[in-house]
Amino acid sequence: MAYPLLVNQMPERIKKVWQRTLVVTSCISFVVLIGISIAAYYFGWWNQYWTIVMSSLFGVVLVATISSWWLLPYRYLYYRYELTNDEMLFQKGYFFRSTTIVPIVRIQHIETEQGPFLRKENLMEIVVHTAATTHRIAGLDIEEAQQLRAEIMRQVRLREYE
Missing domain, CATH: 1.20.58 (Methane Monooxygenase Hydroxylase; Chain G, domain 1)
Known part of the structure; x- marks a missing residue:
């Protein structure tokens, strides 16, 4: 399978x-x-x-x-991600594959980071924080990272008022 x-x-x-x-x-x-x-x-x-x-x-x-x-x-x-209306999904691993599902309501805050190697390639990293752990999406285009961050924050705010 x-x-x-x-x-x-x-x-x-x-x-x-x-x-x-x-x-x-x-x-x-x-x-x-x-x-x-x-x-x-x-x-x-x-x-x-x-x-x-x-x-x-x-x-x-x-x-x-x-x-x-x-x-x-x-x-x-095999390093991928997806954002749905209710959750953020992170996938990694080539031998031992895992998919982590983080409900939007569990996200506390989001950061963007850019080290020298990412900056040289015009890429950015998004760091999603929950109470339990941290999840990273490294290597997004700068515009895509900012749009994704804004969309996650929009969904988090929507869930707060429900």
């Missing part, structure tokens, strides 16, 4: 943001591991166990980076 996909998908440009984020995160991880290795060698702690541990950690970071890069198209395919 096919998993039903929600209607709205992020723009293709979000892939570039994810790629840049992955590169920066991986580089930071490698720099930290190199720094730990240098410190261990400098303080004379380096032995065969450090070699095994650090080699394993470098391998894990490398495999995680390569697999995340390879899976980016699948991640893009």
Whole structure:
């Protein structure tokens, strides 16, 4: 049975943001591991166990980076959202897929955020807050994000007066 996909998908440009984020995160991880290795060698702690541990950690970071890069198209395919009259739906995951349904009456406030990678691609992130948790839709066009935010707020206000 096919998993039903929600209607709205992020723009293709979000892939570039994810790629840049992955590169920066991986580089930071490698720099930290190199720094730990240098410190261990400098303080004379380096032995065969450090070699095994650090080699394993470098391998894990490398495999995680390569697999995340390879899976980016699948991640893009299954990250979706939808707004109905009564609820906001969030969908994510390519191996373990999930759809989260948030009733409009549970939404407390909405934020828009834009980091440097999103700004470079003219994208914006919407953050929907409820009492229990936070839900994010990253990578919307700026106009679309502002329209979606306004529509959610309009629906929240309508539900408050019912």
